[in-house]
Amino acid sequence: MRLLTHNMLSSNIKGVINGFPLLIQAERVVEKQVDFNPDFLKNMFSKIDWKALADASKTMGYDELPDEVPDPSVLDSQEFLQKFHHALLELHLEEGALVCPETGRRFPVNKGIPNMLLHEDEV
Amino acid sequence: MKLKQLESLLGNLQQFDNPKIELEQYPTGAHIASRMLYTAENSFGDVSNKVVADFGCGCGTLGLAATLLDAEHVIGLDVDDESLEIASINAEDLEVEMGLIQCEIKNLRWQGQIVDTVVMNPPFGTRKKGADMEFLSTALKVASQAVYSLHKTTTREHIKRAALRDYGASSAELRYDLPKQYKFHKKKDVDIAVDLWRFVPKPKHESSS
Structure with missing residues (x-):
């Protein structure tokens, strides 16, 4: 699961108000290279939740992003875009899990696929 | 990529071994899937460099078609783990990246407006009444640009009314890029005629859906 996907997922348990971002428990992290697309990144920059991405990448062992939302002028820097990418x-x-920030409920991630299915009493 | 080439690649994908009737798991044929995504890309620019979600992805045909047409990030969502496993194998065979999530579409909570386009071949609601409408309603909440979806021709008026009146679509148009009566092979001698729709969601302002 990419962190872009993580940036969209929210805990979906009934009654949960602040279900975003899900906390990450990382057991295995893999890196897969993909083509660098600066225009896509510039477009995404305004759409994603920066803090959620920065925290998540740190949990995954990548500590190169600033903690606070950077000024959009950083989008002119290739070095920044590469890290963001x-x-x-x-x-x-x-492998690991996503954890609801409000209830602590674990959603397991196996073979890169998060299981967000709810139990009957959570719907 | 040419349409013929896309259709041929999709035609080689592995499909359900044992379709689950209760989930209405009909494979999305290579013919219909290639035309659906080809239209989305070539007539509307809704695929390349976009974030695309495939709702009820099954073996991943529509989502994989989106990756082949250069979507930047594609996510397939399905309730069934066996389908997701096949989708994952199909992605590997094509050497493309497709994110997968196991979830029920109706229970999905989505943050922000990251998804541009939703593509789907939803359950037609023949086994579970209203399943098609749950998919459509969620898709229109999640997509910021367009929703492409297949629905039974017999539900045409109902779909249009619900999309525009209840689910926040600003437009709902039929695409005639398919043969007029596209047949879904359900059983040997029972076919279902389907429509290909393109819905445009109204602009959203809230931060979450």
């Missing part, structure tokens, strides 16, 4: 699209949570 790597964190957003190349880091994959292969």
Whole structure:
């Protein structure tokens, strides 16, 4: 699971108000190279939750992103875009779990696929 | 990529071994899937460099078609782990990246407006009444640009009314890029005629859906 996917997922348990971002428990992280697409990154920059991405990438062992939302002028820097690219699209949570920030409920991630199915009493 | 080439690549994908009737797991044929995504890309620019979600992805045909047409990030969502396993094998065979999530579409909570386009071949609601409408309603909440979906021709008026009145679509148009009565082979001698729709969601302002 890429961190771009993580940036969209929210805990979906009934009654949970602040289900985003899900905390990451990383057991295995893999890196898969993909083509660098600066225009896509510039477009995504305004759409994603920066803090969630920076925290998630740190948990996954990649500590190169600033903690706070950077000024959009950084988008002119190739070096910044490369790091953003790597964190957003190349880091994959292969094994581990996503944890609801409000209830602590674990959603397991196996073979890169998060299982977000709810139990009957959570719907 | 040419349409013929796309269709041929999709035609080689592995499909359900044992389709689950209760989930209405009909494979999405290579013919219909290639035309659906080809239209989305070539007539509307809704695929390349975009974030695309495939709702009820099954073996991944539509989502994989999106990756082949250069979507930047594709996610397939399905409730069934066996389908997701096949989708994952299909992605490996094509040497493309498709993210997969196991979930029920109706229970999905999505943050932000990251997804541009939703593509789907939803359950037609023949086994579970309203399943098709749950998919459509969620898709229109998640997509910021367009939703492409297949629905039974017999539900045409209902789909249009619900999309525009209840689910926040600003437009709902039929695409005639398919043969007029596209047949879904359900059983040997029972076919279902389907429509290909393109819905455009109204612009959203909230930060979450």
